[in-house]
Amino acid sequence: MTKVAPIHPELCRENVGSLDWWDRIQAMGTPLTLPLNTDKTLVSFIWRDEKEANSDIEAVYIDLYSKTPHPTQELTRFACIDNSDVWFWETELPSDWLGSYFLMPATHNQKPPVKNDRATMRRWWIQLMQSNAQHDPLNLIAPHSHGSGIKLSRVCLDKSSLFIFKNQNTPQHGQLHTTTWTSEKLKNERNIWLYQTGNNTNQKRPVILLLDGQHWANNLPIYHQLDELTLTGHLPEALYVFIDSIDASHRNTELACNPDFWNAIQQELIPRIQEQYALTPPYQNIVAGQSLGGLSAIYSALNWPEYFATAISLSGSFWWPDVDSMPGEGEFIQSVKHAPIASTPLKVVMEAGCYEKDMLKVSQLMAKALQANGHYVQFNEFRGGHDWLCWQQSLIRSLIKAFNTEFTLSKTI
Structure with a gap:
């Protein structure tokens, strides 16, 4: 997989992944945001692998509604910062964005099927969602449900929408x-x-x-x-x-x-x-x-x-x-x-x-x-x-x- 370099300044700090750094991120709440201009905002999602030393996590997926492609067509994966427990994914969003998302870490035994036709991929994705999908524990806004037992987190870039x-x-x-x-x-x-x-x-x-x-x-x-x-x-x-x-x-x-x-x-x-x-x-x-x-x-x-x-x-x-x-x-x-x-x-x-x-x-x-x-x-x-x-x-x-x-x-x- 091609190595991805982080953009947000918080992900580029020398102490990234340290206890002090995680305390800082937890206080800030995720996703991290960085205005790029009046219309666009860099949005950085973060996941922590708390079992880094003996972790069996193979990949971390995100489904950001209306932004990420349908998983049967293309999987959206986090990147891991070397020698750390920090996984991240960054994207640009309109500055008035409102939407739901969930995170889904997957182990070595939960890799996508080799046969990647739409029906097979869809069955694998649904099964993985039922067992692994989770809200973002670092998001300061309380999660909500879409009715099927999966907890979702929210991105609300326009603060006036928080009403x-x-x-x-x-x-x-x-x-x-x-x-x-x-x-x-x-x-x-x-x-x-x-x-x-x-x-x-x-x-x-x-x-x-x-x-x-x-x-x-x-x-x-x-x-x-x-x-x-x-x-x-x-x-x-x-x-x-x-x-x-x-x-x-x-x-x-x-x-x-x-x-x-x-x-x-x-x-x-x-x-x-x-x-x-x-x-x-x-x-x-x-x-x-x-x-x-x-x-x-x-x-x-x-x-x-x-x-x-x-x-x-x-x-x-x-x-x-x-x-x-x-x-x-x-x-x-x-x-x-x-x-x-x-x-x-x-x-x-x-x-x-x-x-x-x-x-x-x-x-x-x-x-x-x-x-x-x-x-x-x-x-x-x-x-x-x-x-x-x-x-x-x-x-x-x-x-x-x-x-x-x-x-x-x-x-x-």
């Missing part, structure tokens, strides 16, 4: 109730988190259904942001319904334009919630989702506008049902494009990341199709990728738009 991560340990102002929904129609059971903002418990209020709700309830909780934005008047007092997706298998079935799922929500879940809370009429409900959930959110609003007059879609999977249709018009986009002009226009807020490539393109195509079909569409291209960390900010931003934006047909996508 979304602060105050996670402060008391909640709203009322949280956790319950279980056992669905006769779907023949399954899942967690539901109900979070009511504001102090007036008798006030009629809008309902926001959040798909993949376990992420916003547990993995990347947004309770404090909802509280703060409600207190400052950016959001109205509301009831947020976080709907667990159970697991990947149920998610892939239920969020793929599945009428049974949405009929169960209308006929079972919403009536149950109405028994406990004073709600606004159904036409004021909002449904929000990301990726496959973004597809499902718009599907539900198009088919049941009497329940879901507003939809929020973040990086929607509008390639459905054929991923190979990207970046062209998938079947779902075509169905909207050729539908009669809407008699009941929806309010739609859509976002997709500039680093999502084909996913950004299909979101733009869907936004144009919806707008041509007579719906009110607000579309935003955010700085980020297909990443729960980016969607956390995107969701908050989209909720504010949904409640405070004057929707018109004049906006060009």
Whole structure:
């Protein structure tokens, strides 16, 4: 492997790898950053081999979302500084970068397969992730989960973006109730988190259904942001319904334009919630989702506008049902494009990341199709990728738009 020389001054110190040096790095936190100009920042990731003397580590890999290539195509590896326990990888990132990453040290017995076709590499990578993937222990920001048991760390170069991560340990102002929904129609059971903002418990209020709700309830909780934005008047007092997706298998079935799922929500879940809370009429409900959930959110609003007059879609999977249709018009986009002009226009807020490539393109195509079909569409291209960390900010931003934006047909996508 070609030897790589470090660039960041901290990695070039004479005492690199000493106890004093590690104490300094731990206090600074990683990744290390070095502004190169107004637009670019050098970002240096570091991993410590604490068993250096008798280590069996063969390689350290990193998956930096939206930056590193897909591991089935090319592996991104750390370099080791000679005669030290210091491993590092450096890259240039835009100075407003926000994204997730994980580290993955691998032993001599966990080398990549000799047969490196895509399917074989993918199986090896998934197996290694399940056993070895870890968050960055030197990162000072608490790790988060992407829902499959892997802890992720975050790169947040724009410090103003840290608003979304602060105050996670402060008391909640709203009322949280956790319950279980056992669905006769779907023949399954899942967690539901109900979070009511504001102090007036008798006030009629809008309902926001959040798909993949376990992420916003547990993995990347947004309770404090909802509280703060409600207190400052950016959001109205509301009831947020976080709907667990159970697991990947149920998610892939239920969020793929599945009428049974949405009929169960209308006929079972919403009536149950109405028994406990004073709600606004159904036409004021909002449904929000990301990726496959973004597809499902718009599907539900198009088919049941009497329940879901507003939809929020973040990086929607509008390639459905054929991923190979990207970046062209998938079947779902075509169905909207050729539908009669809407008699009941929806309010739609859509976002997709500039680093999502084909996913950004299909979101733009869907936004144009919806707008041509007579719906009110607000579309935003955010700085980020297909990443729960980016969607956390995107969701908050989209909720504010949904409640405070004057929707018109004049906006060009």
